[in-house]
Amino acid sequence: MNGFFDFSHKPYILDTACVAGKMESEGPLGGEFDFEDKSNLFGKKTWEEAESEMQRLAYNAVLSKLGFSFSDVELAISGDLMNQCVAGAYSFSNVPVSYIGIYGACSTFALGLAIGSVILNARRNIRIATLTSSHYCSAERQFRTPLEYGSQRTPTAQWTVTGAAAIILSGRKENSDIYVKDAYIGRIIDKSINDPNNMGAAMAPAAADTLTSYFRETGTHPSDYDMIYTGDLGEEGSEILCDLMRESGYIIKDNYRDCGCIIYDIANQDVHAGGSGCACSACVFSARLHKLMRGGKLKNILIIGTGALMNPQMLMQGGNIPGIAHLVHIVKE
Amino acid sequence: MNGFFDFSHKPYILDTACVAGKMESEGPLGGEFDFEDKSNLFGKKTWEEAESEMQRLAYNAVLSKLGFSFSDVELAISGDLMNQCVAGAYSFSNVPVSYIGIYGACSTFALGLAIGSVILNARRNIRIATLTSSHYCSAERQFRTPLEYGSQRTPTAQWTVTGAAAIILSGRKENSDIYVKDAYIGRIIDKSINDPNNMGAAMAPAAADTLTSYFRETGTHPSDYDMIYTGDLGEEGSEILCDLMRESGYIIKDNYRDCGCIIYDIANQDVHAGGSGCACSACVFSARLHKLMRGGKLKNILIIGTGALMNPQMLMQGGNIPGIAHLVHIVKE
Numbered sequence: 001m002n003g004f005f006d007f008s009h010k011p012y013i014l015d016t017a018c019v020a021g022k023m024e025s026e027g028p029l030g031g032e033f034d035f036e037d038k039s040n041l042f043g044k045k046t047w048e049e050a051e052s053e054m055q056r057l058a059y060n061a062v063l064s065k066l067g068f069s070f071s072d073v074e075l076a077i078s079g080d081l082m083n084q085c086v087a088g089a090y091s092f093s094n095v096p097v098s099y100i101g102i103y104g105a106c107s108t109f110a111l112g113l114a115i116g117s118v119i120l121n122a123r124r125n126i127r128i129a130t131l132t133s134s135h136y137c138s139a140e141r142q143f144r145t146p147l148e149y150g151s152q153r154t155p156t157a158q159w160t161v162t163g164a165a166a167i168i169l170s171g172r173k174e175n176s177d178i179y180v181k182d183a184y185i186g187r188i189i190d191k192s193i194n195d196p197n198n199m200g201a202a203m204a205p206a207a208a209d210t211l212t213s214y215f216r217e218t219g220t221h222p223s224d225y226d227m228i229y230t231g232d233l234g235e236e237g238s239e240i241l242c243d244l245m246r247e248s249g250y251i252i253k254d255n256y257r258d259c260g261c262i263i264y265d266i267a268n269q270d271v272h273a274g275g276s277g278c279a280c281s282a283c284v285f286s287a288r289l290h291k292l293m294r295g296g297k298l299k300n301i302l303i304i305g306t307g308a309l310m311n312p313q314m315l316m317q318g319g320n321i322p323g324i325a326h327l328v329h330i331v332k333e
Numbered sequence: 334m335n336g337f338f339d340f341s342h343k344p345y346i347l348d349t350a351c352v353a354g355k356m357e358s359e360g361p362l363g364g365e366f367d368f369e370d371k372s373n374l375f376g377k378k379t380w381e382e383a384e385s386e387m388q389r390l391a392y393n394a395v396l397s398k399l400g401f402s403f404s405d406v407e408l409a410i411s412g413d414l415m416n417q418c419v420a421g422a423y424s425f426s427n428v429p430v431s432y433i434g435i436y437g438a439c440s441t442f443a444l445g446l447a448i449g450s451v452i453l454n455a456r457r458n459i460r461i462a463t464l465t466s467s468h469y470c471s472a473e474r475q476f477r478t479p480l481e482y483g484s485q486r487t488p489t490a491q492w493t494v495t496g497a498a499a500i501i502l503s504g505r506k507e508n509s510d511i512y513v514k515d516a517y518i519g520r521i522i523d524k525s526i527n528d529p530n531n532m533g534a535a536m537a538p539a540a541a542d543t544l545t546s547y548f549r550e551t552g553t554h555p556s557d558y559d560m561i562y563t564g565d566l567g568e569e570g571s572e573i574l575c576d577l578m579r580e581s582g583y584i585i586k587d588n589y590r591d592c593g594c595i596i597y598d599i600a601n602q603d604v605h606a607g608g609s610g611c612a613c614s615a616c617v618f619s620a621r622l623h624k625l626m627r628g629g630k631l632k633n634i635l636i637i638g639t640g641a642l643m644n645p646q647m648l649m650q651g652g653n654i655p656g657i658a659h660l661v662h663i664v665k666e
Contacts, residue, residue, distance in 0.1 A: 002407050002459075005456060046650050048647060049650065074336070075336065075518065079436065082644070083416040083475070083644040083646065084416070084436065084643065085436040085642075086642065086643065089521060089642035089643075089657075090642075090647065090652065092520075092521045093521050093522075093653075094521065094523050095520065096520060097520055098335070098336025098517075098518035098520055099519070099521050099657060100437075100444065100448065101435060101436035102433070102436065103412065103417065104433075104434050111433065111434075115433065118452050118455045118456070119451050119455070121455035121456075122452070122454035122455040123338060126335075142416075185432070185433060186431060186432070187425075187428065187429055187431055187432055188422060188426050188427065188428065189427065190426040309417065309418075309419065309422035309434070310417065310419065310422070311415070311416040311417040313381060313416065313419075314419050314423065317381060317382065319419075319423065322422055322423065322427075324432060324434075
């Protein structure tokens with residue numbers, strides 16, 4: 001098993017845009033998103049339509065930033081948490097761009113960047129959009145219970161980020177100096193965790209597997225990177241990851257943070273163990289990390305998207321929660 | 334928009350294996366599947382577990398045919414119809430292979446082959462497994478109503494194929510002379526069809542869009558190919574496709590068939606408009622077309638996977654059924 005992909009031809013990140021909802025706009029990144037809507041509905045009538053609309057808004061925003069029209073991008077790669085990945089599918093309905101649907105649960109942001117980068121190494125003269133989204137209200141309906149039930153949340157539960165982000169990758173440098181240097185596609189790890197309110201614990205072993213495999217493959221160490229970010233392990237999962245990494249001989253705590261602990265003020269917002277969802281790492285990258293890289297404050301980072309690959313039916317049938325983690329190494333020239 | 338991918342480095346199809354259920358084993362391809370189970374349960378207790386088990390069986394079967402172990406394949410690409418794509422995720426739980434989840438509804442077979450081929454053009458020295466599955470009983474529960482309700486089926490309804498197929502692709506020729514020459518990733522087309530019992534009509538415009546785009550891009554015509562196959566348009570959708578293609582100036586009826594009309598004996602099996610599901614084109618290719626290519630009876634075919642990208646919730650909220658179609662061009666040297 002070797003999911004390491006080194007890119008001899010650099011896939012450049014031209015730009016990114018993101019939108020977010022109420023809880024996110026009231027958090028530490030409030031004001032840094034390209035578009036915020038405190039109603040969480042984005043002009044639509046249902047949470048599901050709202051999620052799809054967020055992808056549309058993020059895509060239009062990034063095209064607009066770059067002065068691009070639909071015809072300037074050849075391929076879109078999108079994935080989300082909704083049954084049958086409809087957020088992406090409906091947002092790209094009748095949009096004249098080839099469309100690849102992916103599913104990696106909350107690891108989708110990193111998975112999309114990795115696949116897009118691989119494709120740009122096979123076909124160099126195109127641009128690719130990668131998108132993802134999640135919505136607290138649509139996710140609660142699909143994975144736990146509809147909000148109207150008023151269920152009590154456990155301390156280990158995480159808060160699904162309401163947001164979407166779009167990135168434009170290009171096989172040409174254009175005006176960018178930020179690119180995906182390499183990537184690691186993870187394998188599926190099942191450590192018999194079956195509590196849907198403790199996703200961090202279910203995903204941490206997959207993050208550890210991917211990160212240790214990556215360090216061994218590249219012969220690098222945590223200190224070789226400015227920062228290491230996981231997608232959405234939350235407080236609980238982050239601690240488990242640090243423990244697992246230490247057991248493997250890697251101390252990551254000095255330059256490691258989880259995006260689920262960045263997007264919310266955990267001490268003062270009612271989000272329990274932190275943020276989760278496809279949009280968690282996507283919006284943190286788009287709203288903050290990409291800007292820090294542009295400004296030169298970050299030059300060399302790892303992002304490990306973390307996903308829990310179950311659905312509620314499998315849990316009801318006695319199944320566990322398999323985890324997966326995909327890594328992208330993003331560098332400023 | 335240009336989803337055409339030409340493969341300068343040939344992605345070889347080393348071998349394939351498939352499993353199928355009762356209705357399929359009683360149809361025209363009965364006896365040609367590698368494994369058949371008339372109970373449709375494959376030793377498991379639920380339909381969902383059975384679907385996951387089918388992918389596991391197909392994967393083990395194709396590895397066995399090639400004399401391979403898990404460590405001989407670097408990457409798996411899998412997708413299915415289940416919520417959050419759990420059939421693939423659970424079948425690859427703790428399997429030591431990097432895993433990419435994709436979602437293309439019933440176009441997944443062609444999408445997986447296309448993505449696998451693109452990846453082999455970026456990284457040539459690996460082997461990739463592409464898998465897909467569908468199960469009549471799990472699909473009815475997720476997309477329409479649980480079987481126990483005893484709902485009446487409409488004449489345009491199709492029968493979801495219970496089956497799974499696995500293919501091993503390689504960047505090296507090894508012992509194969511069959512490869513993916515090029516591929517076309519389609520865009521999402523919504524023609525305002527919203528009847529979940531008439532998927533053929535919803536998907537046919539996407540198939541026509543992809544096929545005409547492909548002919549224009551390559552400067553070829555239907556008669557340049559031994560056969561053109563669509564994934565699962567059924568009788569209704571196939572007729573619509575022939576009409577749409579004729580309007581665009583392409584006569585395909587002389588060398589065109591839909592896999593949904595091949596896998597069942599439509600006149601004598603109670604499948605209404607024909608087969609559907611991710612496994613439809615996958616099992617027809619694996620059980621029949623690949624063998625015809627090996628024997629030299631087919632040397633140059635197009636397979637257009639067709640997918641309906643909705644979920645029941647979006648339909649209940651007034652949404653349409655967006656369609657998508659991905660094309661792979663498979664050739665014998």
